[in-house]
Amino acid sequence: MKRLMLVLFLIFALTVSFAELIIYSSVDEANARKILNAFSRETGITVKYIFLSSGPALARLEAEKKNPQADVWFGAPMPNHIIAKERGLTEAYKTTSIYGIAPNFYDIEGYYHAFYMxxxxxxxxxxxxxxxxxxxxxxxxxxxxxxxxxxxxxxxxxxxxxxxxxxxxxxxxxxxxxxxxxxxxxxxxxxxxxxxxxxxxxxxxxxxxxxxxxxxxxxxxxxxxxxxxxxxxxxxxxxYEAACVSIVKGAKHKYEAKVLVDWLLSKKGQQTIVDTKTFFYPVRPDVDFGTLQPLSTIKLIxxxxxxxxxxxxxxxxxxxxxxxxxx
CATH class of the missing domain: 3.40.190.10 (Periplasmic binding protein-like II)
Structure with missing residues (x-):
């Protein structure tokens, strides 16, 4: 019995260790790698990403609706994520990391969250x-x-x-x-x-x-x-444009997807977006903006x-x- 339990534990550990977060990224490749590689180093979660611009990513999510192949849609302006929500392609996740972020940067129901603008x-x-x-x-x-x-x-x-x-x-x-x-x-x-x-x-x-x-x-x-x-x-x-992240409905690695959302919106994740020289503006006001002109000095429409x-x-x-x- 003990041997069986040990085998089951090892199988579980291997499954967790090799769980791969599959991401459709609409962020440009260079900057996506900066952010996602930092996330992997910070959390230990392995990430596999496929680069698709907004239109093709939305079309692929639609085509795969009955058998989702990705866990997360990463990037693309907010209107695209609104469409994905309306078409039932994503699911809600209410992360506590939104505290301190202006409400115009996330969906109140939790379907999408802007992580840079x-x-x-x-x-x-x-x-x-x-x-x-x-x-x-x-x-x-x-x-x-x-x-x-x-x-x-x-x-x-x-x-x-x-x-x-x-x-x-x-x-x-x-x-x-x-x-x-x-x-x-x-x-x-x-x-x-x-x-x-x-x-x-x-x-x-x-x-x-x-x-x-x-x-x-x-x-x-x-x-x-x-x-x-x-x-x-x-x-x-x-x-301004606000690039969002959404969890794909039926994601196979939902836990890892939620960890990514939490991290992206956390102070640590937001500071990483600045420190890795993406030149994206963070959506949190409580980070060091580096060489970027502070948002407080820009009139946003x-x-x-x-x-x-x-x-x-x-x-x-x-x-x-x-x-x-x-x-």
């Missing part, structure tokens, strides 16, 4: 600005100045969620018609509309464009690497994500029809 900002190449003898912009209105003609890049909302976040943020500031009017005026200063949401930072980094509009991590990374880049958050306010999702096609169609042809 990125404010939209203007990246500026200081050498280009010096060459064209222009002042540092402080506001969205400043970007309409004639000295910035053919100097600005921002993504196209036809292909980029970043661009749509920019547009919906402007709607909060100016109203829908005011947004169209603003972007038509800005078009005179736009060099190009990039296909990728991070396209502007690449052009600004090498001086091909003087100014770029996008979420800020890539700008901060270029600055850290010694490029003459400065980041400005316009005084009227900026929208909240967008009604449900309204934004329901009206996306109509808004993007207006941009194509009314803004894109303007030069």
């Amino acid at each position: 990125n404010p939209l900002g203007i990246g500026i190449n200081l050498k280009v600005l010096e060459q064209i003898k222009a002042d540092m912009p402080k506001s969205w209105q400043d970007l309409l100045k004639p000295e910035y003609r053919n100097m600005i890049q921002y993504p196209s909302p036809q292909t980029s969620g970043t661009a749509y976040a920019f547009i919906t943020g402007l709607i909060e500031i100016y109203g829908e018609d005011g947004m169209i009017d603003y972007l038509k005026k800005l078009a005179k200063n736009v060099q190009s509309y990039t296909q990728s949401g991070t396209g502007p930072s690449k052009s600004v980094g090498v001086g091909q464009a003087g100014l770029g509009i996008q979420f800020t991590p890539a700008f901060f990374q270029f600055k850290e690497q010694g490029y003459p880049i400065e980041v400005v958050f316009p005084v009227e306010g900026v929208p 909240s967008v009604d994500e449900n309204w934004a999702a329901q009206n996306k096609k109509r808004i993007v169609d207006r941009w194509i029809k009314e803004v894109l042809p303007v030069k």
Whole structure:
């Protein structure tokens, strides 16, 4: 009997030791590895991750609904996790790690939790600005100045969620018609509309464009690497993306998935996001932000994500029809 108990214990121990947390990651590969490798070192939980952008990840979760292959969806902006919840692809977990985090960063029922956020900002190449003898912009209105003609890049909302976040943020500031009017005026200063949401930072980094509009991590990374880049958050306010984590409904390694959620939202996990140089903003206010500009100095604009999702096609169609042809 004792021998049988020992065998059963060893089988259990081996099962626990080799349990693998399977993650579908919509965070870029380099930064996902930084965060998840730190989690594995901290907890001893082995992690296997598959990299999928938001759309393919959601489609795969849908296809695997009856036989889930992943335990956690890691990353992708909040609207995607709202859809996953509505489609019954994820399940609730109310972690105590949310205490101290603003309620706009998690689902009150526990289906998804933001673990980092990125404010939209203007990246500026200081050498280009010096060459064209222009002042540092402080506001969205400043970007309409004639000295910035053919100097600005921002993504196209036809292909980029970043661009749509920019547009919906402007709607909060100016109203829908005011947004169209603003972007038509800005078009005179736009060099190009990039296909990728991070396209502007690449052009600004090498001086091909003087100014770029996008979420800020890539700008901060270029600055850290010694490029003459400065980041400005316009005084009227900026929208932001909040990347979330959700536990997949029917997850085979639910305990490990909950440990990941707890750790990501803990002070330790949040500090790791800063210390590993992801250049993501933590959602907890009680960590050291390092070289990042404190959130308390940035005016953030909240967008009604449900309204934004329901009206996306109509808004993007207006941009194509009314803004894109303007030069």
